[in-house]
Amino acid sequence: MYPIQVKRTLAPGVRLYEISAPLVARKAQPGQFVIVRVNETGERIPLTIADYDRKMGTITMVVQEIGFTTKTLAKMEVGDALLDFIGPLGNPSELRDSGTVVCIGGGVGCAPLYPQVRALSQKGVNVITIVGARSAEHLILTRELGRYSNQLHIATDDGSQGRKGFVTDILKDLIEQGTPIDQVIAIGPMIMMKVVTGVTKQYNLPTMISLNSLMVDGTGMCGSCRVTVGGVTKFACVDGPEFDAHQVDFDEQMKRAAVYRDQEAKALARLDCGCRNGH
Amino acid sequence: MSEKPKKKPLVKVKRPMPEQDPHVRAGNFDEVALGYSAEDAIAEAERCLQCKEQNCKQGCPVEVDIPEFIAEIKEGRFAEAARVIRRKNNLPAICGRVCPQENQCEQYCLMGKKFEPVGIGRLERFVADYALQNEQPEESPARESASGSGRRVAVVGSGPAGLTCAADLARMGYQVTIFEALHKSGGVLVYGIPEFRLPKRVVQTEIDYVQSLGVEIKVNTVISKTLSVDELLDEFGFEAVFIGTGAGAPRFMRIPGENLIGVYSANEFLTRTNLMKAYLFPEYATPIRVGRRVAVVGAGNVAVDSARTALRLGAESVQIFYRRSRDEMPARLEEFLHAEEEGIEFNFLINPVRIIGDERGWVTGMECIRMTLGEPDESGRRSPVPVDGSNCEFEVDTVVIAIGQSPNPLVPRTTPGLEIGRRGTIVADEETGQTSREGVFAGGDIVTGAATVILAMGAGKKAARAIDAYLSAKY
Numbered sequence: 001m002y003p004i005q006v007k008r009t010l011a012p013g014v015r016l017y018e019i020s021a022p023l024v025a026r027k028a029q030p031g032q033f034v035i036v037r038v039n040e041t042g043e044r045i046p047l048t049i050a051d052y053d054r055k056m057g058t059i060t061m062v063v064q065e066i067g068f069t070t071k072t073l074a075k076m077e078v079g080d081a082l083l084d085f086i087g088p089l090g091n092p093s094e095l096r097d098s099g100t101v102v103c104i105g106g107g108v109g110c111a112p113l114y115p116q117v118r119a120l121s122q123k124g125v126n127v128i129t130i131v132g133a134r135s136a137e138h139l140i141l142t143r144e145l146g147r148y149s150n151q152l153h154i155a156t157d158d159g160s161q162g163r164k165g166f167v168t169d170i171l172k173d174l175i176e177q178g179t180p181i182d183q184v185i186a187i188g189p190m191i192m193m194k195v196v197t198g199v200t201k202q203y204n205l206p207t208m209i210s211l212n213s214l215m216v217d218g219t220g221m222c223g224s225c226r227v228t229v230g231g232v233t234k235f236a237c238v239d240g241p242e243f244d245a246h247q248v249d250f251d252e253q254m255k256r257a258a259v260y261r262d263q264e265a266k267a268l269a270r271l272d273c274g275c276r277n278g279h
Numbered sequence: 280m281s282e283k284p285k286k287k288p289l290v291k292v293k294r295p296m297p298e299q300d301p302h303v304r305a306g307n308f309d310e311v312a313l314g315y316s317a318e319d320a321i322a323e324a325e326r327c328l329q330c331k332e333q334n335c336k337q338g339c340p341v342e343v344d345i346p347e348f349i350a351e352i353k354e355g356r357f358a359e360a361a362r363v364i365r366r367k368n369n370l371p372a373i374c375g376r377v378c379p380q381e382n383q384c385e386q387y388c389l390m391g392k393k394f395e396p397v398g399i400g401r402l403e404r405f406v407a408d409y410a411l412q413n414e415q416p417e418e419s420p421a422r423e424s425a426s427g428s429g430r431r432v433a434v435v436g437s438g439p440a441g442l443t444c445a446a447d448l449a450r451m452g453y454q455v456t457i458f459e460a461l462h463k464s465g466g467v468l469v470y471g472i473p474e475f476r477l478p479k480r481v482v483q484t485e486i487d488y489v490q491s492l493g494v495e496i497k498v499n500t501v502i503s504k505t506l507s508v509d510e511l512l513d514e515f516g517f518e519a520v521f522i523g524t525g526a527g528a529p530r531f532m533r534i535p536g537e538n539l540i541g542v543y544s545a546n547e548f549l550t551r552t553n554l555m556k557a558y559l560f561p562e563y564a565t566p567i568r569v570g571r572r573v574a575v576v577g578a579g580n581v582a583v584d585s586a587r588t589a590l591r592l593g594a595e596s597v598q599i600f601y602r603r604s605r606d607e608m609p610a611r612l613e614e615f616l617h618a619e620e621e622g623i624e625f626n627f628l629i630n631p632v633r634i635i636g637d638e639r640g641w642v643t644g645m646e647c648i649r650m651t652l653g654e655p656d657e658s659g660r661r662s663p664v665p666v667d668g669s670n671c672e673f674e675v676d677t678v679v680i681a682i683g684q685s686p687n688p689l690v691p692r693t694t695p696g697l698e699i700g701r702r703g704t705i706v707a708d709e710e711t712g713q714t715s716r717e718g719v720f721a722g723g724d725i726v727t728g729a730a731t732v733i734l735a736m737g738a739g740k741k742a743a744r745a746i747d748a749y750l751s752a753k754y
Binding site: 023024027037041042043044068069072083084085086087088089216217219220221222223224226227228233238252255258259260263264266267270 | 460462470498500501504505506527528529533537540541543544546547551555563564565566568639640687688689
């Protein structure tokens with residue numbers, strides 16, 4: 001069992017959890033993920049590692065409540081324990097140690113971006129961070145990201161904080177102002193990563209994105225997380241989760257993400273009507 | 280006047296296995312074969328000639344004393360029969376169900392020369408089930424020797440190879456820890472083989488037995504990620520490691536359309552259903568999507584398991600597509616017949632060339648090409664050759680690719696100094712499981728490529744002996 005040590009609300013429907021998992025924390029690195037199963041009837045879902053504390057033996061995750069499992073998790077409290085917690089899985093990020101990197105986070109994507117921003121900053125990279133969200137109340141971790149960024153830009157859809165518009169508007173400005181950029185890292189909703197990639201392709205800027213595909217085992221056994229990269233099928237769990245954005249078939253990924261939409265609705269209906277115990 | 284002893288008439292065929300009716304079972308996940316009654320078992324045991332040759336034993340990779348346990352059944356001493364089996368086989372209720380006895384013990388049965396061989400597998404299953412139901416678990420099962428004297432051995436993977444190796448080592452007095460990547464132990468026995476062929480409570484009871492020998496199982500631990508083989512040896516105090524990580528990586532065909540929605544690897548299809556219990560959705564949270572018309576590509580046991588699973592999940596029609604003919608089909612005959620009875624259609628000499636989808640990315644069909652058999656290939660089987668211009672389309676909405684599994688690459692990739700074979704297998708001595716690294720042994724599908732439960736168990740048994748020899752020589 002893996003007890004919840006800390007639970008904190010970061011934004012509407014977005015919560016931060018610190019989970020006690022010493023063996024996972026011992027090895028975790030930026031870019032990796034864990035597989036979680038909350039209870040005996042639960043499914044296995046991948047969650048990206050937002051932070052880790054080797055001394056305390058904890059892993060931090062930031063979870064948006066969108067599906068059955070994430071909503072079940074939201075009903076758990078400090079002192080409750082997750083039944084299964086497996087990791088760290090996937091490959092660690094390959095981070096540059098010089099130059100300028102633009103780090104773009106959308107919504108909860110800011111959470112897995114955070115350890116990368118911190119690591120880049122500690123290596124002496126010039127870090128320009130752009131975060132985006134629907135509105136001010138949906139922005140997360142801006143203070144933490146700001147601490148390790150040479151510049152922090154904010155964009156919201158409604159203009160309630162920072163610039164009104166999308167992260168790509170800020171990215172385009174940076175490029176057009178002649179900012180020397182060695183690499184772009186983008187983590188967030190698939191559509192955001194696709195649009196960012198569209199921009200960086202025009203300017204030939206190397207770009208890394210992180211996929212949060214559907215998975216079962218997370219160790220290369222099932223192939224649920226198939227993604228076409230440069231015309232070749234890869235598994236996000238063992239070959240990724242980070243890939244060269246210019247090679248990724250985003251349209252295929254967006255379609256694949258919809259496979260269980262009907263079933264998810266059915267499961268959620270059960271959860272909402274209260275005929276199922278969340279624990 | 281003395282009466283001549285009455286000689287029992289020779290029964291030429293195996294006592295039939297009671298089974299669920301095909302029409303009923305196609306709609307449930309309950310076990311297909313119901314098992315012998317005591318009367319069935321005694322009658323079948325009486326068919327055994329108790330011949331001097333005992334050829335059956337040479338067909339058993341774990342060396343079960345077959346004639347001895349059958350002799351006990353004949354006398355109605357079922358618990359004693361179970362003890363005879365357990366001396367060599369730690370997982371008899373599993374072997375009695377999934378071993379291909381026709382290629383093992385029963386192939387060598389003297390009765391089989393003229394008639395049907397003795398139903399050794401059915402008898403083994405009967406005895407094992409009897410023991411599981413009627414015996415109190417032994418408080419502290421007998422240990423063969425104390426040569427291990429508590430030295431620590433790590434076993435990676437809790438499938439048939441790992442469980443067997445661990446159990447044998449525990450009996451020799453070693454302190455054994457199994458590391459399992461998934462949340463549940465059993466490997467292919469729990470994620471791969473369906474409930475209707477191998478009930479998971481049977482697997483769990485056998486695993487409980489292995490644990491009762493003192494074996495510790497740590498689930499949720501991915502060796503290569505959570506811990507490495509080198510850490511086990513250098514930091515965690517294990518003096519030898521056995522790697523039994525299996526053939527868990529799915530193969531795809533590399534044809535257009537393979538990433539459409541509705542295309543599953545057999546591994547994913549079976550894991551969702553068996554391990555995650557998607558057939559009980561939404562009570563269990565893992566979903567699976569089975570359309571009306573399902574195509575399964577391949578004709579091994581995994582393909583047949585997938586097809587029968589699809590039927591039970593509610594598909595209206597399930598068709599198997601195999602590029603060779605019925606004669607080359609690798610699935611067990613018994614499973615093929617079961618599948619046919621349930622209404623699975625088999626299409627031979629045909630191979631998919633493209634999977635077709637709609638604008639949303641969902642599967643709507645599969646284009647195939649007819650095949651013909653040409654010259655024998657390196658496997659000795661006649662190789663399939665496409666027939667030009669014979670393309671045809673099938674309307675399907677789910678495709679399950681079951682053309683084989685490759686060794687799981689995680690441990691080979693992360694263990695320096697481990698010699699790896701051409702197809703990603705770990706190179707290990709056939710008799711001992713010794714790899715190119717001192718103190719590191721391997722066996723089962725990770726060494727041979729995808730094979731059977733019983734061969735993996737045999738490899739686990741040999742490796743246990745070799746690990747004992749290695750550690751005994753070291754001290």
